[in-house]
Amino acid sequence: MASTQPQPHYFVPQPSKWPLVGSTAMFFLGLGAAFTMNHMEMGHYALGIGFAILLYMLFGWFGQVVGESESGLYSKKVDMSFRWSMSWFIFSEVMFFAAFFGALYYIRVISVPELGNMTHKLLWPDFTAMWPAQVAPVAPEHFTPVAAWGLPAINTLILLTSGITVTIAHWGLIKNNRAQLIWGLAATVGLGALFLYFQVEEYGHAIAHGNLTLASGVYGSTFYMLTGFHGAHVTLGTIMLLVMLVRSIKGHFKPDSHFAFEAAAWYWHFVDVVWLGLFVFVYWL
Incomplete structure (x- = not known):
């Protein structure tokens, strides 16, 4: 369980999945934007998937950072x-x-x-x-x-x-x-x-x-x-x-x-x- 006392040293987080999740979101957003500008119907679906993954990443990653901060790890x-x-x-x-x-x-x-x-x-x-x-x-x-x-x-x-x-x-x-x-x-x-x-x-x-x-x-x-x-x-x-x-x-x-x-x-x-x-x-x- 994380300590509630401020740490004396620099905090190094554990390996995280969130950068990979964010990269996946950017891939679908870029793909969707390209398809949409070329009037391809699948572009809207790709954009929707990209934004959904991006929101999942934002809530998950920021929530993790908030939890670390409130636990006194910083x-x-x-x-x-x-x-x-x-x-x-x-x-x-x-x-x-x-x-x-x-x-x-x-x-x-x-x-x-x-x-x-x-x-x-x-x-x-x-x-x-x-x-x-x-x-x-x-x-x-x-x-x-x-x-x-x-x-x-x-x-x-x-x-x-x-x-x-x-x-x-x-x-x-x-x-x-x-x-x-x-x-x-x-x-x-x-x-x-x-x-x-x-x-x-x-x-x-x-x-x-x-x-x-x-x-x-x-x-x-x-x-x-x-x-x-x-x-x-x-x-x-x-x-x-x-x-x-x-x-x-x-x-x-x-x-x-x-x-x-x-x-x-x-x-x-x-x-x-x-x-x-x-x-x-x-x-x-």
């Missing part, structure tokens, strides 16, 4: 390795979004003005070098850009508020105030879900009433690329915080040992900061 050295791992993961996400923001900068500051010079005027006389570009060669149809001071502004307020509520939850954990921890996390999860609901509403309005799609030239593609990937990250962050909420209700985490909660909070603050950049450079300017 020492301070393990805790430090977790912190470095999460730090590098968030850094990779920063670089991920930096590439997209860099693409947006290149398009707006270099490409669009270049297409409006005298040389390109001979090829596309109707093109006006202004953002967002509305006519050929950039956009085949006119569209309405998404205004900043509507749902995007409301979503900005929601995410900023969620950053406060997750911090309040963290303070409650440090003070060993379980009620403050749980209610702060519940509020954060609710705000994350509300953000996603409003983003779906925004997309629906932009497509139905603004004629803004992925085919709406470079504005449409960059808009949905940046906001869509951010929405995916909000979804992941909300799921992470929901798991932290369930674990908190079960009595997990201690004031001096709760890195899993901290990792989810770090990720959520990262999501908040990225949204501020999106609001300024995609919606506002």
